[in-house]
Amino acid sequence: MTRGPRLAVIGGGLAGSMAAVEAAQAGLTVDLFALGPAKRSHSAAAQGGINAALNTHDLGDSTGEHFDDTIYGGDFLANQTPVKNMCDAAPGIIHLFDRMGVPFNRTPEGVIDLRLLGGTKFPRVAFSGATTGQQLLYAADEQVRRHEAAGRVHRYEGWEFLSAAFDETGDGRFLGIVAQDLKTMEIRAFPCAAAVFGTGGPGLIFGQTTNSASNNGYASYALWRQGVKYGNPEFIQVHPTAIPGADKNRLISESVRGEGGRVWTWKDGQKWYFLEEWYPAYGNLVPRDIATRAIFKVCVDMGLGVDGEQCVYLDMTHMDPAEVARRLEGILDIYQLFTGQDPRRVPMRIFPAVHYSMGGLWVDYEQMTNIPGIFAAGELDYQYHGANRLGGNGMLSAIYGGMVAGRAAVRYLEGLSKVTAGGGGGAGGGGADQAGRAGSPTPVDGEGAGALAAAVRREQERDAAIARMDGTENAYLLRDELGALMNGNVTVVRYNDRLRTTLEKLGELKERYRHIGVTDSSGWSNQAVGYVRRLWGMLELSQAITLGALQRDESRGAHYKPEFPERDDANWLKTTIATYTPDGPKLSYEPVDLRFIRPRVRKYDVDKGASRNV
Amino acid sequence: MSEKTAAATVLFRIKRQDTPAAAPYWDEFRVPSRPFMNVVAALMEIQKNPVNTAGRRVAPVVWDCNCLEEVCGACAMIVNGRARQACSALVRDLAEPIVLEALSKFPVVRDLMVDRAVMFENLKKVKAWTAVDTTSDTAEAGPRVPPRVQALNYQLARCMTCGCCMEACPQVNRRSGFIGPAVLAQVKLFNSHPLGQPLAPERLEAIMGPGGIAECGKAQNCQKACPKQLPLTQVLADLGRQTSVRALTGWLRR
Ligand SMILES: Cc1cc2nc3c(=O)[nH]c(=O)nc-3n(C[C@H](O)[C@H](O)[C@H](O)COP(=O)(O)OP(=O)(O)OC[C@H]3O[C@@H](n4cnc5c(N)ncnc54)[C@H](O)[C@@H]3O)c2cc1C
Numbered sequence: 051m052t053r054g055p056r057l058a059v060i061g062g063g064l065a066g067s068m069a070a071v072e073a074a075q076a077g078l079t080v081d082l083f084a085l086g087p088a089k090r091s092h093s094a095a096a097q098g099g100i101n102a103a104l105n106t107h108d109l110g111d112s113t114g115e116h117f118d119d120t121i122y123g124g125d126f127l128a129n130q131t132p133v134k135n136m137c138d139a140a141p142g143i144i145h146l147f148d149r150m151g152v153p154f155n156r157t158p159e160g161v162i163d164l165r166l167l168g169g170t171k172f173p174r175v176a177f178s179g180a181t182t183g184q185q186l187l188y189a190a191d192e193q194v195r196r197h198e199a200a201g202r203v204h205r206y207e208g209w210e211f212l213s214a215a216f217d218e219t220g221d222g223r224f225l226g227i228v229a230q231d232l233k234t235m236e237i238r239a240f241p242c243a244a245a246v247f248g249t250g251g252p253g254l255i256f257g258q259t260t261n262s263a264s265n266n267g268y269a270s271y272a273l274w275r276q277g278v279k280y281g282n283p284e285f286i287q288v289h290p291t292a293i294p295g296a297d298k299n300r301l302i303s304e305s306v307r308g309e310g311g312r313v314w315t316w317k318d319g320q321k322w323y324f325l326e327e328w329y330p331a332y333g334n335l336v337p338r339d340i341a342t343r344a345i346f347k348v349c350v351d352m353g354l355g356v357d358g359e360q361c362v363y364l365d366m367t368h369m370d371p372a373e374v375a376r377r378l379e380g381i382l383d384i385y386q387l388f389t390g391q392d393p394r395r396v397p398m399r400i401f402p403a404v405h406y407s408m409g410g411l412w413v414d415y416e417q418m419t420n421i422p423g424i425f426a427a428g429e430l431d432y433q434y435h436g437a438n439r440l441g442g443n444g445m446l447s448a449i450y451g452g453m454v455a456g457r458a459a460v461r462y463l464e465g466l467s468k469v470t471a472g473g474g475g476g477a478g479g480g481g482a483d484q485a486g487r488a489g490s491p492t493p494v495d496g497e498g499a500g501a502l503a504a505a506v507r508r509e510q511e512r513d514a515a516i517a518r519m520d521g522t523e524n525a526y527l528l529r530d531e532l533g534a535l536m537n538g539n540v541t542v543v544r545y546n547d548r549l550r551t552t553l554e555k556l557g558e559l560k561e562r563y564r565h566i567g568v569t570d571s572s573g574w575s576n577q578a579v580g581y582v583r584r585l586w587g588m589l590e591l592s593q594a595i596t597l598g599a600l601q602r603d604e605s606r607g608a609h610y611k612p613e614f615p616e617r618d619d620a621n622w623l624k625t626t627i628a629t630y631t632p633d634g635p636k637l638s639y640e641p642v643d644l645r646f647i648r649p650r651v652r653k654y655d656v657d658k659g660a661s662r663n664v
Numbered sequence: 665m666s667e668k669t670a671a672a673t674v675l676f677r678i679k680r681q682d683t684p685a686a687a688p689y690w691d692e693f694r695v696p697s698r699p700f701m702n703v704v705a706a707l708m709e710i711q712k713n714p715v716n717t718a719g720r721r722v723a724p725v726v727w728d729c730n731c732l733e734e735v736c737g738a739c740a741m742i743v744n745g746r747a748r749q750a751c752s753a754l755v756r757d758l759a760e761p762i763v764l765e766a767l768s769k770f771p772v773v774r775d776l777m778v779d780r781a782v783m784f785e786n787l788k789k790v791k792a793w794t795a796v797d798t799t800s801d802t803a804e805a806g807p808r809v810p811p812r813v814q815a816l817n818y819q820l821a822r823c824m825t826c827g828c829c830m831e832a833c834p835q836v837n838r839r840s841g842f843i844g845p846a847v848l849a850q851v852k853l854f855n856s857h858p859l860g861q862p863l864a865p866e867r868l869e870a871i872m873g874p875g876g877i878a879e880c881g882k883a884q885n886c887q888k889a890c891p892k893q894l895p896l897t898q899v900l901a902d903l904g905r906q907t908s909v910r911a912l913t914g915w916l917r918r
Binding site for chain 2: 091184193
């Protein structure tokens with residue numbers, strides 16, 4: 051069973067773990083890499099739940115409605131075929147995780163309960179207390195552990211992926227990955243003919259966000275630098291409801307509104323429920339981009355933030371305390387801990403914070419990037435959310451994408467062992483244009499070994515060069531500046547002049563980067579050197595995000611320009627593709643797969659159906 | 665919340681260790697205080713200016729963290745003598761100097777970072793998983809679960825493998841090899857899941873030998889130490905009973 055070809059899976063979150071399970075189940079041997087124990091991955095932090103049109107309450111939901119809500123919510127920028135497939139697969143995925151032991155909340159009859167999140171009229175969210183992500187991740191990790199016990203998975207936890215290795219003198223095929231042991235600092239090559247990446251989003255670029263400390267985006271960056279295309283970098287989701295903090299902005303889940311929480315502020319001495327007034331059809335459950343912009347407008351443009359501060363109320367004091375305890379407790383405990391106030395008695399003060407990246411590595415419908423053998427799934431891909439992600443679709447896309455990637459990698463490797471020469475084995479639909487690299491099942495013959503060794507040397511040199519940096523700049527402070535710059539100019543409201551200035555300032559930060567002094571000279575478990583390495587990736591990815599935003603002269607989903615307030619399908623219904631060059635990102639565009647649903651105006655003051663009929 | 669306390673600082677006393685083999689030593693840092701600041705934010709401040717109270721530039725403190733909202737289990741350490749998550753330890757609730765130490769029941773990697781691999785190994789030993797046939801859509805929902813049962817299982821499923829219970833347990837030491845409360849809770853959880861039940865006998869067997877449930881000294885410290893309030897005392901009592909019954913009736917199955 052454990053002989054066959056090896057697959058490297060990088061990332062132990064929902065996407066990576068499910069890819070590993072798929073491949074191990076098919077008999078492959080999997081090497082699983084993660085920055086720390088997979089069980090501690092960022093996916094654990096997801097609170098609200100996961101979408102699937104189970105239609106438990108028989109309210110007319112269907113996978114078709116889920117598909118339509120997702121495409122509509124994403125302002126028609128997502129390729130429709132993979133989104134449809136994901137929505138169709140969702141109920142089966144919930145049943146799988148149920149079998150895997152996730153303690154989903156139940157109705158009195160004992161079936162899986164559902165709740166509401168934004169951007170839909172149907173309760174569609176399966177949840178497990180207030181820590182759904184934790185529960186889903188644990189179930190996936192447990193299955194990985196089961197395969198590990200059977201010898202089919204080898205864990206490299208505490209190893210960081212640094213770069214991919216290619217046969218540079220030959221046909222350019224993918225040979226394996228280079229990774230570093232974060233304890234011993236050893237850098238090593240791991241030969242493999244295929245790899246699945248599930249390394250998560252790049253949120254840390256924006257400073258204080260709702261993300262975990264591991265969401266540094268370096269793996270995406272490294273692959274991008276090596277030729278993988280990056281799709282829709284400019285689409286960054288800002289979540290409407292978070293509590294600002296010194297180390298991170300803690301999310302207050304959308305499920306609070308799903309369960310009946312209301313957003314308001316004072317106006318003329320009265321409570322003003324502005325979301326309900328502006329969007330009567332969806333009220334507090336408008337999608338995130340809409341709610342975020344509304345809160346911004348109230349606080350920034352109208353100056354109506356609570357007590358003149360940048361915040362509004364999220365109120366659940368009117369709700370039944372017993373229900374609140376059963377369905378939201380963990381979330382409210384977080385608020386109480388970090389503000390000292392009890393949200394059951396006093397309305398919460400919240401403000402938007404960067405939360406999720408819709409953009410990411412370009413993949414085809416089998417989750418393969420433009421480099422044969424390199425697959426990507428989860429928050430690091432660009433595939434499922436278009437211009438705005440709906441709540442509950444993030445984990446679904448990570449699980450679904452991970453499973454598709456795992457299966458596709460298995461087929462790809464099978465294809466390689468059948469056709470020894472020639473490439474692109476398992477490449478799927480979606481108009482994949484390959485980089486002209488071939489693949490091979492036996493990557494480490496003489497030449498390959500040389501190329502892998504060279505790739506290791508390159509990373510060792512990079513490491514050594516960083517360790518020698520002895521300037522006066524502090525990398526952590528520089529990251530704070532980057533975060534403030536990006537957060538201030540490339541999030542909720544975007545102006546072209548400020549985007550241009552941001553690009554200039556990014557250039558300055560890259561210059562100052564060269565004057566960093568590395569604060570730790572130890573050769574053991576050195577966290578400072580890795581931080582500096584990742585910071586460079588953040589700076590270069592920031593350029594792609596900012597340039598993507600600058601070029602796109604329209605407003606669509608999370609991307610909003612007051613100078614171009616309307617969606618412009620004639621010119622901009624297309625996917626941004628950022629390609630790396632040493633002189634900065636180059637942008638091109640490709641058409642969106644629109645084969646099922648014709649684009650229509652997106653508005654939430656009326657029912658989606660009303661918009662459908664225009 | 666908005667009152668300015670710019671000048672105020674907080675004193676941290678941190679036990680450091682450069683490598684697993686090196687001798688530990690102490691460093692002190694003064695960190696600018698901020699409202700609702702947690703221990704992780706303070707450690708982040710030290711990264712930005714790693715100068716100790718003696719005015720010496722030192723390596724920034726090494727520690728582990730990820731989610732920063734007490735759900736991943738990474739940042740467990742000893743704060744003022746008590747094992748807990750650093751992210752939910754608020755500076756304003758702690759007496760100064762705030763003393764930080766690595767968990768003592770695990771090998772130190774560096775400074776406040778420890779290696780808890782043993783817990784994950786033990787999860788393997790007790791087969792903490794359900795044996796699903798396939799990840800394919802079997803077009804079948806899982807078994808029905810009454811909300812009351814779900815609530816119990818959810819409680820046990822929230823264990824983040826942080827190791828606080830191991831730290832608090834007097835029986836966890838090199839001599840006993842005690843598997844510890846966290847992993848035992850997973851035995852209880854999976855043995856009560858319909859799809860986990862087929863492996864229930866094997867799980868009980870796994871905790872009946874040396875280092876198993878019999879090592880529990882009933883000190884009940886674990887439940888007090890658990891940041892997620894798992895009902896560990898009850899779990900250990902239940903498993904104790906089940907393994908005794910199994911030991912007594914073992915010959916029946918031979
Ligand atoms: C606070 C919060 C709440 C959320 N709530 C919800 C919700 O309710 N519903 C929903 O659907 N979505 C939610 N999301 C979004 C969703 O949780 C994430 O998008 C999703 O879990 C990402 O999963 P992933 O597998 O892609 O990546 P992650 O879980 O981020 O995992 C990434 C993995 O890659 C590893 N890694 C990273 N870089 C490297 C490297 N260089 N080398 C080796 N390993 C590496 C990490 O260690 C980790 O194991 C939420 C997000 C946040 C921030």
